[in-house]
Amino acid sequence: MEGSSSGKLIVVTREPDGIATVTFNRPKSLNSLTRPMMVDLAKAFKALAKDNSVRVIILSGAGRAFCSGVDLTAAQDVFKGDVKDPETDPVVQMEQCPKPIIGAINGLAITAGFEIALACDMLVAAKGAAFVDTHARFGIFPSWGLSQKLARFIGPNKAREVSLAAMPLSAEEAEKLGFVNYVVDQNEVLNKARQLAGAIMKNSQDLVLKYKSVINDGYKLDLRQGLAMEKERGHEYYDGMTPEQFKKMQEFIARRSSKKPSS
DSSP states (O other), X not given: OOOOTTOOSEEEEEOTTSEEEEXXXXXXXXXXXXXXXXXXXXXXXXXXXXXXXOOEEEEEESTTEEEOOBOGGGHHHHHTTTTOSXXXXXXXXXXXXXXXXXXXXXXXXETHHHHXXXXXXXXXXXXXXXXXXXXXXXXXXXXSSHHHHHHHHHOHHHHHHHHHSOOOEEHHHHHHTTSOSEEEOGGGHHHHHHHHHHHHHTSXXXXXXXXXXXXXXXXXXXXXXXXXXHHHHXXXXXXXXXXXXXXXXXXXXXXXHHSOOOO
């Protein structure tokens, strides 16, 4: 098995500023996934979700690719067993993670890699990177959400083209469709992801977590249900606030309004 000097194919680093980075570390195989890598990825996100020192997670790939999908030399091991246990399903663990996840897409995100990108909350992609769905080409049935999420993100007609014709979706086109947040030079992908993480961390940690939850949960509902959910959670939030918390909010706003606008 190839990897870094540590030998790990999923590398997790926690930094003092509150950013954690998870890296696919099998660059010679374009970060294709083995079953143990999937389990390690799921465990990594589960652990980071519980780690109070971590506020934002960046997911990236070593080398030329983000993730080229499942290692098809071990296809039967992966697909026959499937990842039915949510504890070892990386996409389930990413979707359950309350913290913002920024995908740093430095190259190809193919099939399972595409699905993992879809489980991120924001995406920064390199110029020339692409998302490719090869399920139909290889006779693999999607099970990490691609058949349902992509149409909701980029529209059904474009999703059909990407999936039924296995046509690559370039990072540049994905940005125009609102799926990718930023397209930058390849050597700037991690820097831009960190910049985005820094902007998130300037805000209230409690509200960031609750806001991510209400956006992601509401996206699965129709507008009427989503608005009702927002109202209900808003009442719960304010009902739980103490007079001291309201006072701190007012003091913060007063400090902000007393400062001169920056250029």
